[in-house]
Amino acid sequence: MIDFSARKLLLAGVIAAVSVTAGAAEMATKPEAEAMVRKAVAYLKANGRDKTFAEASKKDGQFVDRDLYITIYTTDGTVQAHGANARMIGKNTLEMKDVDGKAFIKERMAIAAKKAPFWQEYKFTNPVSGKIEPKAMYCIPEADLVLCGGVYLK
DSSP: OOOHHHHHHHHHHHHHHHHHHHHHHHSOOHHHHHHHHHHHHHHHHHHOHHHHHHHHTOTTSTTEETTEEEEEEETTSBEEEESSOGGGTTOBOTTOOOTTOOOHHHHHHHHHTTOSOEEEEEEEEOTTTOSEEEEEEEEEEETTEEEEEEEEOO
């Protein structure tokens, strides 16, 4: 028979395990990011730029899921759509740097010039936690646009 203090310890362990599992389930995964970016590219091809930019910028739209959202840039680094921060739309972000000084948008556009899907890592503020965290961004270049969606790495 388990005594009262052992039961409390066991219960605390179960609660901790459930909390960790629940927290992990709340964060988007790399396969989910890839699928969402592919979905955004298909939506762009079917509906055109204006409708895609508007839909991708809706915080409650189909291109926002937990900490995963779509950002669309022109190849000069200007934001056309942003699922987490509408204030970024229309801004040229080419010179933007992360907390380590990495010019991640400039790097992103250089990689996008190769016209192939890619992953890129940098640090960014997680809109769910409000903390600066390591992030991996999946991007697909499409004509003069780059459609991206990222996941926060733990």
